[in-house]
Each structure stands twice: as structure tokens, then as C-alpha cells.
Amino acid sequence: MEITVVEGDITSQEVDVLVNAANEQLAHGGGVAAAFVRSGGASIQEESDAWVAEHGPVPYGEAAVTGAGTLHARWIVHVVGPRYRGDGSDAGHLTVAVVAALDKSVELGAISVAMPAISAGIFGYPPEEATAVIVESVRHWADQHPGTVLDEVCLVGFSPEIAGAFHNAL
Template sequence: MSKDPAARDGNVIGRQEIGSRRVVALQGDLTAQHVDAIVNAANEQLQHGGGVAAAIAKAGGHDIQRESDAWLHEHGEVGHGEAAVTSAGRMPADYVVHVVGPRYKDGQDNARLLRETVAAALDAARDYDCKSIALPAISAGIFGYPADEATRVIGEACLAWLGDDAGSLTEVRLVGIDQRGAELFAAGIGGASTLRGGSDPRN
């Protein structure tokens, strides 16, 4: 039996360590991850009607949308660089961190916007004293960000963030819904410029 806790929640494709912290790429079900928090690729209104958001709302139960509506009533729409945190309902995680990724557009700095979205999610997890968090391919669905680019940016952003003031956070999981998605995440963390040791699986 594997000693890697991520292996019980999916097929681990790649990993990269920074000191005592690590980023893991795996194929699996985001809603079934045994982590402290999972990230939802949400919209500004926290209406979880499609894609990853719909899967999270279904798996977590009515509490997810109810708490999202309450957050929206108190704070207004979720802006860029913000995160809304709710419980995870029936899912194994304790929290859902809702962030709004960029809608991919020519002429804007898509990578910077996506990096800032990832940082907002990780900052929120740290603020809630989470030790582990799982992220999907933010913006790569209906927001139109090419999956190979989004997974690379997300992987690099996670590695850079963990190399800074990560607080309690020691494990970041990048969860692909299928084998290709997981392999793209693995390539993203393997090819990140912040890596120490380890090779680029694309070579």
C-alpha cells in the first residue's frame, strides 16, 4: 500500500518538492479529495450551475449554494484576486475556496491574472490554517483558457507561492479530471522555472 496520501484519492502522475512542501499532479475526482480545502472555479455571482462548480455543488449538497448566497449577500460579487470560503458540505474536505479565474482574451495578460487567482486561493487556505488543498484547471473550461497553458501557469504559480510565505500549507494537489489533464499538470510542475532538481517530463 502506498504511503502517499494523495494516492488513495487518485492516480498520481507527478510531484515536485520544495523543502518540506510539495505539489502533486494526479488524475482523480476533485470532490473526493481528502484535503483541508478544495478550490472551486466559480463565477462572480457564486452561482454553481456548470462545470467544476456544478460538480462541487452536487457533491457537497445544498449547504454549498446556501453559504455562497449568504457570502454574496454580505460581500457582493467575488472580484478578481478575491476568494470566498464556504464549508465543503458532504465532501471530505473542510472548506471550499471559491475564486474567479480570468476569461481568456487576446490582448490581456491572461497568465498574470491566472497567477493572481491561484495566489488568492492559496492565501485563503493559509488564512484558514489549511495544511492541504486541491485545485482544478481554473479557467480551462467555459472561460476558454487553453488547457496546456492554464495547467502550466497554475503549476508554476503554486510552486512559486510555496517557495514564499506558505504558512501552514504543505501540500498542493493539482487534480485533472482525466489522464490528459493530470499529465498536463505534471508537465507544468516539471517544467516550472522555480524547480530545484527534477527534470522536465516534456523533454
């Protein structure tokens, strides 16, 4: 499995799965979640609302799936990253979110995934730390799944700072 880094807008990535850094209610009002709805259309929020109505809030360590609206992807996999506390639990919680996204992507049969710097935006996780945890989590997951159908995980930095942090972590 190849791990790549790109700087830019995750909504323009052409992949099977776009990973969304969501909140538990899948209320896509800010950050990358809002960008998905702005670019991909209201159906993303509508499907998210329906998911929460049926299943309840997205539990820690799990992933919700919706269509990708008009984006160049088949699905959006929504995971809830940690709100940064600096208490030592953050890395473990972020790893669980990354693993949930990758596991769900494979369950869907995805070959390619684009993942943002989960929790490094409005959830306050320091970008250098978050990107290092994400890269390590993806690498460890790949080592544990050598025959995976997943071919590429593209780590998308929305700014030069985030993309650079992903590159440094690789």
C-alpha cells in the same frame, strides 16, 4: 511544501481546502462548481448565495469561503479565474486567482489543498497554458512562503489531458 498531481474527481479528494473555479456571483451552474454542489449538497450553493448577499460579487483577486457540505474537506475556497481572451493578460489574472486561493487557505489554517485547472474548462483557457501558469504560480508562492503551514497542494486533473498537462508543467 509538496506539489502533487492526481487524475480524477476533485470532489472525492480528502483535504482541508477544495479550490473552486467560480464565477463572480458564486452561481455554481457548470464545471467544477456544479460538481461540488452535486456531490457536496445544496448547502454549498446556499452558503455561496449568502456570501454574495453579504459581500457582493467575488472581486478579482479575492477569495470567498464556504463550508464543504458533505465533501471530505473543511472548506471550499472560491476564486474567479479569467475568461480566456488571448490578449496577454490571462496569465497574470490566473496567477492572481491561484495566489488568492493559497493565501486564503493559509489564513484558514489549512495543511492540504486540492486545486483544479482554474479557467481551463468553461472559461476557455487552453489546458496546456493554464496548467503551466498554475504550476508556476504555486511554485513561486511556495518559494515566497518557506515556513508556510501548507504542506501539500494537489493539482487535480479531471481528465487524462488535464492531469498530463499538470505533470508536463511540473
